[in-house]
Amino acid sequence: DGKTLRHSYDRGGDKKAIHMVSAWATSQRLVLGQVKVDKKSNEITAIPALIKVLELNGSIVTIDAMGCQRSIVKSIVEQGGDYVITLKKNQPSLYARVEELFKQAIRQGFSGFTHTAYSTNKESNHGRSEIRHHLMLSDIKELIDPDNQWEKFQSIGMIESVRIVKGKTTIETRYYISSLPNDAQKLGKSVRSHWGIENSLHWVLDVGFREDECRIRKDNAPQNFAILRHISLNLLNQEKTSKTGAKNKRLRAGWDDDYLTKILAVAVN
Incomplete structure (x- = not known):
């Protein structure tokens, strides 16, 4: 960072x-x-x-959306690492494909999709409470990256944060691309560790x-x-x-x- x-x-x-x-x-x-x-x-x-x-062998590299670039992903893989990178609208076409695929998977009840899910317990601190829901989809490379532009691309992640502050509820949804296998709990741990x-x-x-x-x-x-x-x-x-x-x-x-x-x-x- x-x-x-x-x-x-x-x-x-x-x-x-x-x-x-x-x-x-x-x-x-x-x-x-x-x-x-x-x-x-x-x-x-x-x-x-x-x-x-x-030396990145055995490591997971996390970077914010600025680092969501094909050259950066390639550098990580060449050094032996895995990656979890925030996806925002600075990559508009990729973002749109990932967002739509998650919406489709949820509408279908994940029928036909390889997925894992993980939710945290409610965390309360200084008058704020938060629950985070994590979803991960794999076996989607042909749908998201058919031209193989993103090195070692294996999965996409979605984290929905539900926050309650002074009785007001807000929901924030964030998306990620990753080389990790389908493990929503590991996704959550990696993002929090960032x-x-x-x-x-x-x-x-x-x-x-x-x-x-x-x-x-x-x-x-x-x-x-x-x-x-x-x-x-x-x-x-x-x-x-x-x-x-x-x-x-x-x-x-x-x-x-x-x-x-x-x-x-x-x-x-």
Whole structure:
């Protein structure tokens, strides 16, 4: 996923804030790599460059709708990974085919369709409750991608989120393309895990490291310091003796040399 370093701009030098794309390993809570998006480009060209330096065997790569590109899917498969990628109307014809196929499957009671379904228990938090219904269809490649344009394309997913906030109910439906076999529960877990990069990386960088407030902006310094923050966060996350968050660990390392040594030792071990 991508993140803009909001205060790395330099109006005097006509320089916009830089944008970094990072790969986040959810289960290990580690940044695996990052690339800076070229000022004349966007995430679509940056993501394949990042994927090419990763070992993806046995991994599921999740990307938002910006990454729903044939070249990106091909890069993931070439590196040995599987994928679950959000599908939106930036791929209009593909989106229309997937949406219509799910409507048809539901109308027919899934007769003639290979499908799995999974629903979560009601989750309640801060006055909001939510239930998510997951559907997955497989054996549909000839219907969706007859020209074999999408590498290792095996299944499509639909997640319907029903939210109740202050007595008002809203329903949101999202679609996905995937190389996974037909397993709606795995689809749900993969999609939920994707938010780890927002909650455990981007949010921590802003709150624990105050990244968005940083005014470092000369030459390559913003990119270099972004990488240093990622390395620091990796070390803090791997230090397990303290149960506090990254922000407090960082503060403690600043005034306790013994604790700082313990954190640095993680890199050696």
